[in-house]
Amino acid sequence: MAPVSTLSFTLALITGGAGGLGRAMAESLIAQGKSVIIAGRTESTLKQTAREIGAKDYFVIDVSDISSIKAFVTDITTKYPDLDCVINNAGVQRPFQILGPDYDFDLTKADQEIDTNIRAPLHLCVQLVPHLNSRPNGGVIMNISSILGYNPTSLINPVYNGSKAWVAFFTTNLRSQLKQAGSNIKVVEIVPPSVETALHRERQDPDDNKRAKGNQSALTIEEFMKDVELGWREDRDRVSAGPGKELVEMW
Template sequence: MTTLNGKIALITGGNSGLGYATAKELIAQGAQVIITGRRKEAIEKAAAELNATSFLADQTNLDDIEILVASVEQQFGKIDILVVNAGTSKLTTIENATEKLFDEVIDLNLKGTYFTLSRFIPLLNDGASVVLVASSSASKSIPQTSIYAASKVAVNAVMKIASVELAPRRIRVNSVSPGPFDTEIMEKTGLADPGMQHFIKAGVPLGRLGNPSEVGKLIGFLVSDGAAFITGAEYLVDGGQSLNK
């Protein structure tokens, strides 16, 4: 289905995982896609594989965000779809938390998301669609996830307020909250060993990890005309994990 023909989409953190899968889905639906990332080699490789346009940008840095906005405006003018996906996950107990780790997570997950949305609003066409990627952790109380979960709770709050502020321009803003997915973040957070994988799957009623393409397809729907009456909504994509309080 090429339901996004003629649309221009920008996806932050599009070089791997859920961002890459979303880019692939939107391109399959006919959109022209721009992806961003912090690693030059990775973002250029992904762009070549996807046939997308890439920009190097660090979403924790406001100067980088504003340079990105200016570059996108110069090359593309306006955009129709904004997917703010770039994020990080770090685990720590509250007792052992450090300011460095706190800042690392909050700077990317909250500050980066907030100012990416903020600065791109003037470039959004009326009737555009925005998706912020949150997390099912915002709905759970998992030990060692306090900073990460707090950042994603805040993302959902921003999403709801943005949906009201932008409604007069018919710009829809929603969030997607993934649970455990089979992406490289499992390796980065030390959750890829078989014992931990078994433990995670045991807490998911559907008994498996998510496939990144499943998030891509949901976002593909949310940014399409088929979701024209949906705004201010959070979509949990976690195989039922958040039901196990």
């Protein structure tokens, strides 16, 4: 059985869906006639975003609390048995410098970054695959990696870079395993380059991913989404945008 097409689903769950790229993808999919459930840590923000974009529902969950994921999956699939897409978008990026003038070596924060960026998508994928596989019309998994997982030029983020490399290779292997098993689940990797979001909120300069601060390679969210929407329509397994497209196409 061949995987379904990327945009074949009807109801998507987006983690980290209240802001940034998560909100942008939610708005895009809703505009295309899809239903979207957003999930995140802060209920007030989720509630406001859901109202503003017309999301079907929202769930409050801190995906870095791995012990909560099993109950979350049970709750959402029970309430919404027609759920047929998950977009693992929630992620954090934190400076982590072991030596040097900007010494910042907090293993507790690093562990939480690993829980959010690696363990959460792992657990969500594995625990949602049986549900998606049981759907008569298949299902879709989208994992958000980063261009820094392919080319770790941002030396201040070694934990983030490594976590996104893990997402890239896990997604590739997951796709291959599901194909070998005859599943019709489509597995997509979205590979953002530098985009003007709040991802750098914990840096000394939280706006250093903005063009106004001299980052001329940064994309606006609108530019990013234009390329992502094209990748969705073209049914690509790996989707990037702007300067990320050339690097990703080498793989």
